[in-house]
Amino acid sequence: MAEQVAFKRTSVLTDDYFHYCPGCTHGVAHRLVAEVIEEMGIQDRTIGVSPVGCSVLAYNYLDVDFVEAAHGRAPAVATGIRRTLPEDRYVFTYQGDGDLASIGMAEIIHAANRGEKITVIFINNAIYGMTGGQMAPTTLPGMRTTTSPNGRDTGLCGHPIRMCELLDTLVEPKFIARGSLSSPKLILKAKKLLRQAFDLQHSGFTFVELLSTCPTGWGLTPDNSLAWLERNMVPFFPMEVFREPGKMPPQATPYHPDLKVRDDAPKAEKKTEEG
Amino acid sequence: MAQRRMLMKGTEAIAEAAIRAGCHHFFGYPITPQNEIPEYMSRRLPQVGGVYLQAESEVAAINMLCGAGAAGVRVMTSSSSPGVALMSEGASYMVGGELPAVIVNIMRGGPGLGDIQPSQGDYDQMTRGFGHGDKHFIVLAPSTVQEAVDMMALAFDLADEYRNPCVVLGDGLIGQMMEPVTFPEPSERTFDRSWAATGKKPGQRRNILRSLFLDPEVLEKHVEKLFEKFKVMELKEQRYEAWMMDDAPPVVISAYGTTARIAKSAIRELRAEGHRVGLFRPISAWPFPVDGLATYVEQTRLFLGIEMSMGQMVEDVRRVVAGRRPVQFWGRTGGMVPTVEEIVAQVKERSAALGQ
Amino acid sequence: MNRVEIDGDRCKACGLCIDACNKHLLTLSSDLNAKGYHPIEIHDVEECSACALCGVICPEGSLAVYKEIKPKKGG
Ligand code: SF4
Ligand code: SF4
Ligand code: SF4
Numbered sequence: 001m002a003e004q005v006a007f008k009r010t011s012v013l014t015d016d017y018f019h020y021c022p023g024c025t026h027g028v029a030h031r032l033v034a035e036v037i038e039e040m041g042i043q044d045r046t047i048g049v050s051p052v053g054c055s056v057l058a059y060n061y062l063d064v065d066f067v068e069a070a071h072g073r074a075p076a077v078a079t080g081i082r083r084t085l086p087e088d089r090y091v092f093t094y095q096g097d098g099d100l101a102s103i104g105m106a107e108i109i110h111a112a113n114r115g116e117k118i119t120v121i122f123i124n125n126a127i128y129g130m131t132g133g134q135m136a137p138t139t140l141p142g143m144r145t146t147t148s149p150n151g152r153d154t155g156l157c158g159h160p161i162r163m164c165e166l167l168d169t170l171v172e173p174k175f176i177a178r179g180s181l182s183s184p185k186l187i188l189k190a191k192k193l194l195r196q197a198f199d200l201q202h203s204g205f206t207f208v209e210l211l212s213t214c215p216t217g218w219g220l221t222p223d224n225s226l227a228w229l230e231r232n233m234v235p236f237f238p239m240e241v242f243r244e245p246g247k248m249p250p251q252a253t254p255y256h257p258d259l260k261v262r263d264d265a266p267k268a269e270k271k272t273e274e275g
Numbered sequence: 276m277a278q279r280r281m282l283m284k285g286t287e288a289i290a291e292a293a294i295r296a297g298c299h300h301f302f303g304y305p306i307t308p309q310n311e312i313p314e315y316m317s318r319r320l321p322q323v324g325g326v327y328l329q330a331e332s333e334v335a336a337i338n339m340l341c342g343a344g345a346a347g348v349r350v351m352t353s354s355s356s357p358g359v360a361l362m363s364e365g366a367s368y369m370v371g372g373e374l375p376a377v378i379v380n381i382m383r384g385g386p387g388l389g390d391i392q393p394s395q396g397d398y399d400q401m402t403r404g405f406g407h408g409d410k411h412f413i414v415l416a417p418s419t420v421q422e423a424v425d426m427m428a429l430a431f432d433l434a435d436e437y438r439n440p441c442v443v444l445g446d447g448l449i450g451q452m453m454e455p456v457t458f459p460e461p462s463e464r465t466f467d468r469s470w471a472a473t474g475k476k477p478g479q480r481r482n483i484l485r486s487l488f489l490d491p492e493v494l495e496k497h498v499e500k501l502f503e504k505f506k507v508m509e510l511k512e513q514r515y516e517a518w519m520m521d522d523a524p525p526v527v528i529s530a531y532g533t534t535a536r537i538a539k540s541a542i543r544e545l546r547a548e549g550h551r552v553g554l555f556r557p558i559s560a561w562p563f564p565v566d567g568l569a570t571y572v573e574q575t576r577l578f579l580g581i582e583m584s585m586g587q588m589v590e591d592v593r594r595v596v597a598g599r600r601p602v603q604f605w606g607r608t609g610g611m612v613p614t615v616e617e618i619v620a621q622v623k624e625r626s627a628a629l630g631q
Numbered sequence: 632m633n634r635v636e637i638d639g640d641r642c643k644a645c646g647l648c649i650d651a652c653n654k655h656l657l658t659l660s661s662d663l664n665a666k667g668y669h670p671i672e673i674h675d676v677e678e679c680s681a682c683a684l685c686g687v688i689c690p691e692g693s694l695a696v697y698k699e700i701k702p703k704k705g706g
Contacts, residue, residue, distance in 0.1 A: 007683035110335065
């Protein structure tokens with residue numbers, strides 16, 4: 001019987017079993033990254049940088065060279081790699097919300113601002129998973145976590161941070177988009193975003209935020225987690241392509257000031273007179 | 276080819292020596308008193324096809340070193356005391372992940388923001404407290420600009436040989452000093468880089484550079500493996516200078532870095548007046564030259580530690596002397612530099628008390 | 632016939648594929664895998680459209696979907 005593959009596990013994933021909780025969409029995100037690497041045929045030219053958080057062991061699953069970063073520092077580590085290896089390499093970081101949007105805020109903003117030619121994959125599940133469900137910078141207002149037992153009090157700790165929107169104020173990024181892993185349709189869309197980011201990586205900084213679930217931290221079943229994500233996270237974290245070629249918000253257009261006021265012509269003339 | 280002597284400022288000589296040692300990547304963050312190093316790098320590195328990048332913080336800088344070290348190139352940063360403190364986390368990760376790099380610390384006065392004057396208050400930071408966990412760094416402490424130049428090449432070789440970050444520990448004085456220097460011929464040594472994360476070679480095992488080992492048994496094994504390297508370092512990399520020690524002087528000053536230079540001037544004066552005084556100068560702060568110092572314990576009546584601190588290295592001297600001889604200390608701190616006269620007076624007073 | 636290959640040892644019984652399948656062909660079995668989960672199983676496989684939605688949502692990568700290529704009529 002002739003048959004064709006409609007779906008198959010990519011060979012860029014190792015055979016290791018994920019350590020993630022049942023229904024956690026980290027596994028989906030890993031697979032999408034691996035599929036993109038396979039499709040582009042860049043497995044031998046890709047270096048990943050793993051974060052601290054639930055996905056600290058990402059290197060066990062993605063079959064490419066890996067460097068492990070300290071908490072929040074993955075964009076700096078990726079910068080060090082990017083700035084030393086030949087241009088044809090692909091460098092990506094994979095980071096959660098605590099890692100990227102809290103402790104690593106400086107590193108992500110500055111890597112983006114320098115236009116580092118890397119792809120940053122940002123997994124936003126609105127909570128600290130590995131440490132046991134504490135409040136994250138992306139925790140929704142009123143959302144209960146182990147360190148916001150009465151729900152996130154915005155008077156006390158502010159509103160969640162929208163990373164895509166924040167980065168979209170910068171001039172250098174070439175691609176900024178937010179997707180979601182909450183349904184097969186959105187997963188396929190998310191994969192397209194990742195592919196676009198990797199395709200554009202050698203032209204500049206690329207960033208894909210993926211809304212993801214944490215059934216354990218949220219205290220919900222896997223399927224309720226997907227529904228909860230779509231109902232509560234999507235309205236605050238809209239799924240959009242913020243930046244792509246040809247799409248630049250006005251406040252982020254390059255600025256070319258005229259700085260030639262002091263080393264101006266008269267001085268140069270004076271020099272010639274003297275000399 | 277005959278080497279030309281050049282008059283250079285310590286900081287710039289350190290930077291040039293690093294480039295000549297094959298370091299074409301520099302990541303750093305400005306902090307006084309070492310800004311001439313990044314400034315020099317930002318001018319020179321593009322000329323040699325290298326990369327100078329100003330990081331957003333010392334924290335980012337050390338992690339850029341981590342990435343570049345993992346990618347298998349020679350890379351360095353330079354900073355000063357509080358900035359180096361910020362690098363300690365990343366440095367510990369680099370030891371764990373066995374990543375080579377060179378970290379230059381041009382010490383300034385502390386604690387806290389302190390001041391920007393020369394200091395040796397980071398001896399403990401670099402030899403003990405730099406980063407968490409069980410770890411060590413080779414720490415080289417130059418006392419002249421020429422020595423700093425020679426040390427840069429050595430530091431990169433040691434970092435590569437042991438796959439461990441190596442520290443060059445100077446103070447603001449050496450950074451600002453102008454001295455004639457000769458740059459050594461580049462070392463011929465080559466190092467295996469097959470472990471670097473540069474892209475998985477087809478058909479080969481991939482490289483994962485990490486310091487996480489969740490299984491305690493595995494981590495213990497890993498740390499034991501690191502400590503086998505440290506043991507070799509302790510055997511092979513102790514460096515020191517014993518100066519004016521041949522006549523078994525009863526008083527021995529222990530000092531390093533530029534303090535040792537001042538001490539030498541003081542010893543010359545003391546000797547001219549008939550006082551027999553010698554100098555024991557550790558060149559490697561870690562590994563501390565235990566074996567070298569041990570050979571002088573019996574013949575010495577008094578050790579006097581002199582530092583630009585409240586007494587940090589002197590604890591290592593005490594450790595070696597182990598109560599067999601008195602070990603005293605005198606120092607200036609807060610950016611105050613000991614003078615020759617002060618040292619002469621200190622030695623005279625103390626040797627008088629000894630009945631010399 | 633289309634078919635779905637299930638790597639029962641990877642399955643964590645999260646049930647996401649159950650909801651993803653428009654044809655309701657997937658259920659948790661009564662077996663236990665090495666990790667102590669009841670792995671997914673497929674029934675009425677002849678109904679499977681090989682849409683692969685189950686494979687796409689599975690966080691563990693436990694599923695593979697194969698589509699039968701029907702010989703063209705008159706071909
Ligand atoms: S704690 Fe949350 S994010 Fe972490 S593996 Fe479990 S479900 Fe996923
Ligand atoms: S391929 Fe589609 S129809 Fe077949 S089991 Fe999977 S989800 Fe159901
Ligand atoms: S989605 Fe995957 S892990 Fe979850 S029940 Fe289905 S096959 Fe098992």
